Amino acid sequence: MSRLLLTAVAGSILAAGLSAQTQLPVHKAVTPKHAGVYKMATGELQPANANERFGNTVVIFNASELTNYYSVPGLDQEWLDEGTLLDRNTGNWEQMNGMEFVYCSTEADATQNSGTVTFAFYDDTIVCTGPSNGGNFALGGYLCAYDIVGLPLGDANGAIQCWIVTVDLQGGFECPPNLTFDWTTDAANSKLFGWSFIPRNDNTGPWLSKGGTQAAGIDNSFVWFDQFGALVGCFWFGGTPFANFAMKMLGNDADARAVHPSTGPNNLVMNLDFSNPPIIGVTLKNAGSDDYYLGISLGNQELPTPGGVLLIDHTNLPVPPISMPGGALTIDASAGIGLTIYIQVLCVTAGSGPPSGSNLPTDMSGMFCIQL
Incomplete structure (x- = not known):
């Protein structure tokens, strides 16, 4: 049975005769401000910049139609929500490369960077029960978890402030980050x-959210675990506002998956545009004065080298590495329709020629697995 969280309006709790159930208030929100983009790769919250390329992303879940309310779990308490991801990729898997959340706070924050929120993501959950594997953040069993640090809270005197934060997980922090497990x-x-x-x-x-443009599977309830992983119960707000939390999740273009070494990301960051298959657009985000080549393989591996971890199978290349002038390249992959290919950017010393056994890469990117 869902416990009831009651709406506090003008300081009054609008409930009567419900004392047998756990009662917690929700609070009136104020207009949110965009706090910026949190870069997981650097651990920094950067001011939002409309000209900065976030990488090619598509919305894979969107429950961010805001109500006028927020609620407060308490320090280190885990409130777990749910939804359904669409079957948009061949093989029915998903990968998240970014997210956007909204929160409010009345915690006094003179420096405007004292906040931290932890997020955990679970492959499968059950309404009013929690993850089907019995997991939670304290006990484990999640697919991925992230600490978003340096966030603004309330103002210096504790007056309410509400914030929108965009999180960039690209460059080695996608969920999942490699091929060792799937998000089905x-x-x-x-x-x-x-x-x-x-x-x-x-x-x-x-x-609190009441749905959104791609919010399949949301329920008017959520599950609460305490800081030790004990189940507190299943809660709702009595129907209004809806018991759902604002969340937007982003992913790669369909049938494209970022892959990084299990030991941690390589140095180079590759952005992929596969929005018009079989055309593949690749841009190196941190290109320098060296020469860059795109390696295309029909297989993958994880081979440590002095220049990084080689993720494409160098023994299974259908074409030689392709030059990327300025760190960018667009190719037509129609000849490979029906195949799964693996691509990785390889860096060599300027003027030394393409990468080879006698001209080993000095740096590398992560890899993309693409179903053509």
Whole structure:
């Protein structure tokens, strides 16, 4: 049975005769401000810049139609929500490369960077029960988890402030980051994934949502685990506002998956545009004065070298490495329709020629696995 979280309006709790159920208030929000883009690769919250390329992304889940309310879990408490990911990739898998969340706080923050929120994502969850594997953040069992640090809270005197934060997971922090496990989808059978909001500050909590443009599977409830992983229960707000938290999730173009070494990302960051298959656009985000080549393979591996971890199978190249003037390249891959290919940017000393056994790469990017 869902416990009831009650709406606080003008300081009054609008409930009567419900004392047998756990009652917690929700609070009136104020207009949110965009705090910036949190770069997981650097651990920094950067001011939002409309001219900065976030990499090619598409919305894979969007429950960010805001109500006028937020609620406060309490320090280190895990509130777990749910939704359904669409079956958009061959083989029914998904990969998240970014997200956007909204929260409010009345915790006094003179420096405007004292906040931390932890997010955990689960492959499969059950309404009013939690992850089907019995996991939670404290006990484990999640696919991926992220600490988003340096966030603004309330103002210096503790007056309420609400914030929108965009999180960039590209460059080695995607979920999942490699091929060792999958985030599976099964929208045809209404499979639910789980995600949770864990504030590391008092008086801070998620903005409540009533759905969104791609919010399949959301339920008017959420599950609460305490800081030790004990199940507190299943809660809702009595119907209004809806018991759902604002979240937008981003991914790569369909049938394209970023892959990084299990030991951590390589230095070079490759952005992929596969929005018009079989045309593949590759841009190196941090190109320098060296020469760059795109390696294309029909297989993958994880081979440590002095210049980084080689992720494409160098013994299974259908074409020689292709030069990338200025660190960018667009190719037509129609000759490989039906194949799975693996691409990786390889850096060599300027003027030394293409990478080879006698001209080893001095640096490398991560890899993309693409189903043509």
